[in-house]
Amino acid sequence: xxxxxxxxxxxxxxxxxxxxxxxxSLDFQxxxxxxxxxxxxQSLMLMxxxxxxxxxxxxxxxxxxxxxxxxxSLTLSTLTVTSxxxxxxxxxxxxxxxxxxxxxxxxxxxxxTRLSIL
Amino acid sequence: xxxxVQSPLSLVVHEGDTVTLNCSYEVTNFRSLLWYKxxxxxxxxxxxxxSSGIEKKSGRLSSILDKKELFSILNITATQTGDxxxxxxxxxxxAQKLVFxxxxxxxxxx
Numbered sequence: 506x507x508x509x510x511x512x513x514x515x516x517x518x519x520x521x522x523x524x525x526x527x528x529x530s531l532d533f534q535x536x537x538x539x540x541x542x543x544x545x546x547q548s549l550m551l552m553x554x555x556x557x558x559x560x561x562x563x564x565x566x567x568x569x570x571x572x573x574x575x576x577x578s579l580t581l582s583t584l585t586v587t588s589x590x591x592x593x594x595x596x597x598x599x600x601x602x603x604x605x606x607x608x609x610x611x612x613x614x615x616x617x618t619r620l621s622i623l
Numbered sequence: 624x625x626x627x628v629q630s631p632l633s634l635v636v637h638e639g640d641t642v643t644l645n646c647s648y649e650v651t652n653f654r655s656l657l658w659y660k661x662x663x664x665x666x667x668x669x670x671x672x673x674s675s676g677i678e679k680k681s682g683r684l685s686s687i688l689d690k691k692e693l694f695s696i697l698n699i700t701a702t703q704t705g706d707x708x709x710x711x712x713x714x715x716x717x718a719q720k721l722v723f724x725x726x727x728x729x730x731x732x733x
Contacts, residue, residue: 547725548724548726551722598666611671615665617665
């Protein structure tokens with residue numbers, strides 16, 4: 506159980522393009538999903554917390570207009586990198602937490618999306 | 624400011640050795656701590672530790688938390704090449720936010 510699917514796994518596109526990444530919880534409902542960014546040989550940095558049916562909560566220094574998050578259902582959150590530039594190239598990972606009415610449940614991660622902007 | 628420090632950053636051992644990975648943390652509103660294993664893609668969940676002094680065990684892996692001294696250790700006995708990965712420590716800050724350490728890159732040589 507607790508499978509999270511992320512799509513696509515790899516994207517290469519031209520500078521100025523907008524890219525959408527999907528994160529789905531396959532066998533559980535997740536009112537909260539999380540988006541992370543990871544640079545090579547560095548740890549995961551939380552970008553934003555995605556809440557179903559409401560606005561995402563962004564971490565300090567993350568541009569809301571640059572990284573659009575939509576959490577339209579209990580099993581799907583999307584991250585759109587708008588007008589992507591080479592400095593946005595990174596590994597983006599989503600996670601979801603199975604809500605069972607208890608706090609501090611483990612987050613389960615998708616396989617990540619490697620984004621390369623030319 | 625929340626801080627998670629893992630040591631060592633990198634460790635190379637031979638198959639069959641036992642390793643101990645360390646994690647010290649300072650986070651506000653600490654609740655519990657998670658360990659993850661990251662190979663080529665996304666992290667996979669290993670343990671969640673909430674209570675101090677109670678060892679959690681899964682096969683050759685075990686972990687324990689010391690809430691007084693603010694650290695946790697992850698032990699792997701009889702290591703195998705498949706244990707090669709980056710091991711991440713992540714305490715909860717508050718109800719849901721995880722703060723990740725830099726990770727320990729473990730390499731097991733045959």
